Amino acid sequence: MEEKFRRVGTVMVIDDDPGSLHYLNRVLSDRGYVVQVFPEGSLALTSARLRPPDIILLDIVIPGMNGYEVCEQFKRCERLKDIPVLFISGFDDVIGKVRAFEAGAADFIAKPFSIDEVEARIESRLENRRLQAQLKRHNEDLESLVQQQVQEISAAQMAVIQALAKLTESRDDVTGHHVERVQRNSMLLAEELRRRRTAADEITAKFVQRIYHAAALHDIGKIGIPDAILRKPGRLTAAEFEQMKTHTTIGAETLSTVCRSHPRSALLRMKWYQFLRQVYKQ
Numbered sequence: 001m002e003e004k005f006r007r008v009g010t011v012m013v014i015d016d017d018p019g020s021l022h023y024l025n026r027v028l029s030d031r032g033y034v035v036q037v038f039p040e041g042s043l044a045l046t047s048a049r050l051r052p053p054d055i056i057l058l059d060i061v062i063p064g065m066n067g068y069e070v071c072e073q074f075k076r077c078e079r080l081k082d083i084p085v086l087f088i089s090g091f092d093d094v095i096g097k098v099r100a101f102e103a104g105a106a107d108f109i110a111k112p113f114s115i116d117e118v119e120a121r122i123e124s125r126l127e128n129r130r131l132q133a134q135l136k137r138h139n140e141d142l143e144s145l146v147q148q149q150v151q152e153i154s155a156a157q158m159a160v161i162q163a164l165a166k167l168t169e170s171r172d173d174v175t176g177h178h179v180e181r182v183q184r185n186s187m188l189l190a191e192e193l194r195r196r197r198t199a200a201d202e203i204t205a206k207f208v209q210r211i212y213h214a215a216a217l218h219d220i221g222k223i224g225i226p227d228a229i230l231r232k233p234g235r236l237t238a239a240e241f242e243q244m245k246t247h248t249t250i251g252a253e254t255l256s257t258v259c260r261s262h263p264r265s266a267l268l269r270m271k272w273y274q275f276l277r278q279v280y281k282q
Contacts, residue, residue: 009126010034012053014044014070015088016062020111024057027115033122039063041070048080055125057109057118060089060096068103075104084125088113158213161267165216168223179216186215210267221251 011033013024021037028035036053038044040063044056056074060067067087074080084106089096092110100108107121165179190208222230225247229240236244259268 009055009122010036010051010053011055011057011122012036012038012044012048013057014038014041014062014067015057015059016040017059020059024118028119028122031119041065041067041073044070045073045077045080048074048083049077052080052083054083054129055122056083056085057088057122058085058105060087060091060100068099071100071103071105082129084129086121086125088118161213161216164220168219179219182218183212183215187212206266214267217251217255219247219251220254221247221249224250 011024011028013021013028013035015021015024015037016039018039021039025035025037036044036047038047042064048056058067058071062070065073067089071085071087074083074085081104085104086107086109087097087100087105088109088111089100090111097108106125109118109121162179168179187208190203190211194203194205194208225244229236229244232240255268259265262268
């Protein structure tokens with residue numbers, strides 16, 4: 001065989017014919033494989049559960065469980081079900097082949113066989129497993145990268161929200177750290193409701209996190225209130241107080257406009273009345 005086929009892999013051979021076991025063990029070992037040989041299925045299953053092979057060559061007629069039953073046992077085991085099983089048998093009839101594939105076989109090799117054909121089929125299945133493993137690792141890496149990017153984007157969004165909140169607070173800084181206190185108190189109330197399990201469907205861990213960030217925007221509408229009113233040191237007149245109260249409407253309209261542009265934002269779609277309803281129930 002060409003050198004490209006000589007790759008390390010563990011081949012389990014299950015056959016009651018000592019001659020076949022010896023031949024396959026010797027030839028496959030010479031070609032670079034780690035070979036495990038077993039004369040019957042139960043011993044092979046016990047060994048595989050402890051040290052799974054990369055591929056299995058399985059005869060049909062063996063003591064105890066026949067090859068079909070052994071293959072079915074491998075496929076029922078979560079740890080072993082993905083190991084390719086290649087039947088290698090002198091029963092080269094259509095019914096036997098169909099029965100083998102029904103049991104979970106990946107391939108069928110008829111005896112007498114060419115060792116080059118056996119190795120080519122082994123390598124074909126092993127290469128398929130290698131590609132599947134690479135694809136799995138790639139998907140895991142991609143998922144991790146996407147998650148990292150989502151976290152970075154989320155962190156950037158939270159930073160912008162916090163900056164907007166602080167900008168609003170800077171125009172009305174009499175109370176000092178008002179935004180942080182509202183955030184903290186909202187989170188504490190939500191965590192207590194979650195702890196009591198009185199609103200398990202609504203007050204989830206994600207809800208608690210979102211309420212904390214959303215609370216920073218509660219006074220965002222003050223950006224639309226004139227400084228003469230917002231920063232007035234004395235008591236507001238009735239007209240000024242009415243104008244001051246419009247900051248809630250300004251904030252609601254602003255956030256609604258943004259939400260229409262970004263309808264999938266869970267933070268912008270938060271329904272505060274659901275949260276407040278649960279608070280007032282207590």
